[in-house]
Amino acid sequence: MPTLKQVVDVLEELYPLRYAEEWDAPGLIVGDLHAPVLRIAFAVDPTMEVVREALAMSADLLICHHPLFFRPVHAVSGLDFRGAIVGELYAGHCALWVGHTNADCAYRGVAQAAADAFGLIEQRPLTPIADPKAELPVGLGRVGRLERPMSLEAFARRVAAALPPTRLGVQVGGELTSQISSVAVLPGSGDSMFDDVRACAADVYVTSDLRHHPATDALQQMRYEASLRASGIAVGQGSVSGRPALINTAHSAIESLWLRYAIEDVPRALKRSGVQEPVEMRRIERSTDPWTLSIQYDNQAGADSQKNAGAQVGSDSQESSGVQTAFSSGVQDGMRLAALRSGNGPDDATGETTSNGDAAGETTSDGDAISDTTGNGGTISDATGDATSDTTNTRHGAMNHSRMAKGRHMPLGAARDEAEIQGTRIDMDKSSQITGSKKVYQGFVFSVEDRGVLLPAHEGEPVAIRRQVVCRAPSVVLLVHDTVNDRYLAEREYRAGSNGFAYGIPAGLIDLGEDPEQAALRELREETGVEPEAGMMTIDRVGTFYSSEGMSDEIAHVMVMHLDRWHGADRHFDADEYVESAWVSWGELLHLPIVSSNSVIAVQHETLRRLREESSRKS
Numbered sequence: 001m002p003t004l005k006q007v008v009d010v011l012e013e014l015y016p017l018r019y020a021e022e023w024d025a026p027g028l029i030v031g032d033l034h035a036p037v038l039r040i041a042f043a044v045d046p047t048m049e050v051v052r053e054a055l056a057m058s059a060d061l062l063i064c065h066h067p068l069f070f071r072p073v074h075a076v077s078g079l080d081f082r083g084a085i086v087g088e089l090y091a092g093h094c095a096l097w098v099g100h101t102n103a104d105c106a107y108r109g110v111a112q113a114a115a116d117a118f119g120l121i122e123q124r125p126l127t128p129i130a131d132p133k134a135e136l137p138v139g140l141g142r143v144g145r146l147e148r149p150m151s152l153e154a155f156a157r158r159v160a161a162a163l164p165p166t167r168l169g170v171q172v173g174g175e176l177t178s179q180i181s182s183v184a185v186l187p188g189s190g191d192s193m194f195d196d197v198r199a200c201a202a203d204v205y206v207t208s209d210l211r212h213h214p215a216t217d218a219l220q221q222m223r224y225e226a227s228l229r230a231s232g233i234a235v236g237q238g239s240v241s242g243r244p245a246l247i248n249t250a251h252s253a254i255e256s257l258w259l260r261y262a263i264e265d266v267p268r269a270l271k272r273s274g275v276q277e278p279v280e281m282r283r284i285e286r287s288t289d290p291w292t293l294s295i296q297y298d299n300q301a302g303a304d305s306q307k308n309a310g311a312q313v314g315s316d317s318q319e320s321s322g323v324q325t326a327f328s329s330g331v332q333d334g335m336r337l338a339a340l341r342s343g344n345g346p347d348d349a350t351g352e353t354t355s356n357g358d359a360a361g362e363t364t365s366d367g368d369a370i371s372d373t374t375g376n377g378g379t380i381s382d383a384t385g386d387a388t389s390d391t392t393n394t395r396h397g398a399m400n401h402s403r404m405a406k407g408r409h410m411p412l413g414a415a416r417d418e419a420e421i422q423g424t425r426i427d428m429d430k431s432s433q434i435t436g437s438k439k440v441y442q443g444f445v446f447s448v449e450d451r452g453v454l455l456p457a458h459e460g461e462p463v464a465i466r467r468q469v470v471c472r473a474p475s476v477v478l479l480v481h482d483t484v485n486d487r488y489l490a491e492r493e494y495r496a497g498s499n500g501f502a503y504g505i506p507a508g509l510i511d512l513g514e515d516p517e518q519a520a521l522r523e524l525r526e527e528t529g530v531e532p533e534a535g536m537m538t539i540d541r542v543g544t545f546y547s548s549e550g551m552s553d554e555i556a557h558v559m560v561m562h563l564d565r566w567h568g569a570d571r572h573f574d575a576d577e578y579v580e581s582a583w584v585s586w587g588e589l590l591h592l593p594i595v596s597s598n599s600v601i602a603v604q605h606e607t608l609r610r611l612r613e614e615s616s617r618k619s
Helices: 004-014 048-056 081-091 101-105 110-117 152-162 194-199 212-230 251-255 258-272 303-307 331-342 516-528 586-591 597-618
Strands: 027-030 039-043 061-064 095-098 120-124 127-129 138-140 142-151 170-173 179-189 204-208 245-249 280-283 379-381 387-389 433-442 446-455 463-472 475-482 487-495 500-504 507-509 530-532 537-546 555-563 566-568 579-584
Touching (some): 004 061, 004 095, 039 048, 048 061, 101 110, 110 120, 110 142, 110 251, 110 258, 142 152, 152 170, 152 179, 152 204, 152 245, 179 251, 204 251, 212 245, 245 251, 258 280, 487 586, 516 555, 516 579, 530 555
Parallel strands (some): 039 061, 039 280, 061 095, 179 204, 204 245, 475 555
Antiparallel strands (some): 120 142, 127 138, 142 179, 170 245, 379 387, 446 463, 475 487, 475 507, 530 566, 537 555
16 A cells, blocks of 8 residues: 555646745644555645544545645644644544645646636646646646637626535626636635736636735726727737736635545556555545625615615616626515516526526527417406416427417417417517526535516517526536447436436536547446546437426437447446436336436437337338
8 A cells, every 4th residue: 555655746736836835834734754644634724523534434545736834834733623623633643734835736636627617728837836847737726718719797696506516605796798708727725816817817716715905906997908908009918808807706616626636636647656555545535614604685785785675576676787786585576577577487487507608588498598488378458467377288288280370479468369460570480589597406416596578579678487497517418329239228226306326328418628429428437437448439429408397407418429449447426315216128227216307318319220220120
């Protein structure tokens, strides 16, 4: 088994101490270099709670990003919490190693992990380090560009989705509709780097711990230079739009993204160094963000929030920027009121945003907007306020084609009978617009947002509605076929939705920036220990499907994977994940009680393929 000295040598090859800032002192803080290491725990901060969790899992080494000591100390005793932490580590025979600014600058370090999570390509260090030993560029921070430009608001939502939830959340400074292409990222306290960010001409700067005065000065200078450029005076970087906008994240949240790379890279480096014995890697998921409550104003920010503190939640008041900030209790009544104004039932119109940030009623992958704003049998009213009963139920039967006639509409309340109803005042050939959003719940896997949406009208002002949307990362669902033995991979695991041990096929969430096929291979390896041989696999892409068009933005990439040859690999489950898997015959698969819709789609696709294959053989 490796000694602590062997592990430390590997760590300081991955994250060289020479990269550290002069004021920083990373490296081994506590530990006996001769002690064996069988289990390593990873965390952001070496707090007392984190240390005790590491000891509870019998970790021999705790690797953290933040130092235990930022300043020189003259005593390590029980009179100080740091001394108590050192005492618990020694008593539990657990070492502590810290990768701080050295890990910030390293390849696949803290900055690159964040930049990768936010989808940046063509990356380079914000402030490079000249290291002749480095095979790839290293340095503090990262600068890159997005594969496709998007609005500042859409990119900010991408950043928020990539981070673990905290009370602080994510703050944004800048014009929300401005287009973002180039991005500078510096995890940790970053308001001392504004000059470097301006010099690299980034459209937005993602960092943490932005203080009032540096952030205000940066935004004021950004807007002033943009106004000069608009008047024809060449100054600063960029076009007539201001740069850089600012995105402020929780310090521990953005830096925790590095742990995913570290927990992969350390065991690989140990093997390369000659360590043959397996060392178990564990990640401590505990949040070390210091804040326990964030109080936000329900209506407009600043002075307006106090003046309007008693305003009705369902009102149409908006900020001058056009972004509505208020969603709180009573939102269902506001949604219902907005739906009645528009001449639609309360559950029919949606406003969801795809992963690229384009807003639409329901937006497909090519940007075409689709939404259902017909009646659902409820009592509705037209623009004049007259009420009528819409008896047409299009959810459970064929939609009357006349309702889809482009450009034809009349107030439903003015119709004498159903034959005269040609549509609503909503123009479904145009995209809807999300005007505001507030996260009302954040879990480990999904969040729930209250959204304000403007639906385009054929005539007059757009119609305002409210919707709640379950926001979730896209997923992969794969039916795996062993072509040599004609067997299929089936699974069984606990499903919270049905509160039972359900049968199904491999599936999982796609990490930010990950290709669906790569995500499928990763999930297959982690859940079942099956790894296809290179060049011995074909994939049928069945299609992409919304899990629930009206309630969730999750898109499932369904595919069938045909393996001509594969080998076994180590399985790695998430916390509280328990999966049984087995190879079964086609007949056995069809008899399993699989009821998940995306799994059923994959099985039906394979059924058709087998029927075509059988028909071809007979002919």
